[in-house]
Amino acid sequence: MGQVGSDNSKSGEDQSKFGILTDTNTAMDVWHTIKDNQVIKNLIPMPLDTPVHPDKVRFVCISDTHSNGKSLEKIPEGDVFIHAGDFTRIGKVQEVEDFNHFLGTLPHRHKIVIAGNHEVTFDEKFFSMSGSLKSNSHLSKEMMENCRIALEKKNKSKMSDLLTKCLYLQDSETVVYGLRIYGSPWQPEFHSWGFNCKRGEDIMKKWNKIPEGIDVLVTHGPPLGRGDICVSERHEGCADLLTTVQQRVRPKFHIFGHIHEGRDLDLNPDEGFSSDGVTTYINASLLDRSYKAKYPPVIFDIPLPPGMTKEC
Numbered sequence: 001m002g003q004v005g006s007d008n009s010k011s012g013e014d015q016s017k018f019g020i021l022t023d024t025n026t027a028m029d030v031w032h033t034i035k036d037n038q039v040i041k042n043l044i045p046m047p048l049d050t051p052v053h054p055d056k057v058r059f060v061c062i063s064d065t066h067s068n069g070k071s072l073e074k075i076p077e078g079d080v081f082i083h084a085g086d087f088t089r090i091g092k093v094q095e096v097e098d099f100n101h102f103l104g105t106l107p108h109r110h111k112i113v114i115a116g117n118h119e120v121t122f123d124e125k126f127f128s129m130s131g132s133l134k135s136n137s138h139l140s141k142e143m144m145e146n147c148r149i150a151l152e153k154k155n156k157s158k159m160s161d162l163l164t165k166c167l168y169l170q171d172s173e174t175v176v177y178g179l180r181i182y183g184s185p186w187q188p189e190f191h192s193w194g195f196n197c198k199r200g201e202d203i204m205k206k207w208n209k210i211p212e213g214i215d216v217l218v219t220h221g222p223p224l225g226r227g228d229i230c231v232s233e234r235h236e237g238c239a240d241l242l243t244t245v246q247q248r249v250r251p252k253f254h255i256f257g258h259i260h261e262g263r264d265l266d267l268n269p270d271e272g273f274s275s276d277g278v279t280t281y282i283n284a285s286l287l288d289r290s291y292k293a294k295y296p297p298v299i300f301d302i303p304l305p306p307g308m309t310k311e312c
Contacts, residue, residue, distance in 0.1 A: 063257025085116025187221025227262030227283030
């Protein structure tokens with residue numbers, strides 16, 4: 001999967017005149033309304049042994065590894081490594097430290113990470129060093145208190161401070177090789193996990209933070225209709241995220257995970273890789289729905305902007 005080239009597809013602006021979807025209908029309801037106006041061009045991923053070119057930035061993307069060491073055994077070479085969240089099972093200190101150690105073994109010059117819903121302790125509405133601890137069905141107050149004690153011993157103020165071998169993005173952006181990358185951990189409400197938002201107005205407040213002109217957008221959850229069909233055979237992606245991507249931000253690439261089955265050919269004909277003629281959508285999950293390592297990382301290239309070199 002390389003740079004999106006020109007084709008006869010409709011532009012993102014032409015194909016997405018369904019408006020800002022701030023209602024609370026199910027994702028399937030919305031999909032039935034907009035699907036006929038969507039351009040979906042299935043893509044084939046680049047072979048992992050494709051040589052890295054000096055005039056192109058090689059991105060290596062993974063997501064949803066959930067502390068599964070086997071899924072991290074074979075990471076291709078590249079310039080920029082991206083993990084789109086759910087690198088732990090539940091956000092414990094030891095899980096985060098193990099992941100950070102793994103990041104330190106990677107040769108990639110730039111390593112960018114966002115949280116996912118399983119990083120419960122990264123979500124301040126559940127866990128902070130100064131506020132009250134709120135237990136949920138995944139982490140008890142005792143477990144969170146243990147996290148707080150461990151952070152105090154390490155002189156850290158929040159869980160993301162443990163990620164010292166990467167750049168952690170949370171509703172923020174960075175620039176590498178002249179390319180703008182934005183990361184956000186949110187997704188529509190999903191049980192009682194972290195970084196949940198109600199569909200509609202609540203989650204649009206998060207997507208409205210994404211600036212225009214982004215080259216690579218990294219979110220944990222998928223947009224509606226792109227690698228988002230789950231085991232129930234229903235679309236579960238975010239309609240408001242799709243609207244934001246197609247009508248306003250229009251990035252070259254959109255990387256996500258969350259729906260492991262999004263890469264299952266039996267459920268998703270595009271296997272999580274598609275284009276609308278403007279943006280390439282990539283579900284980078286590595287585990288299947290049984291949390292077993294199944295899918296390979298995904299790579300893609302973006303040409304270096306004029307005047308930029310890999311020494312920048």
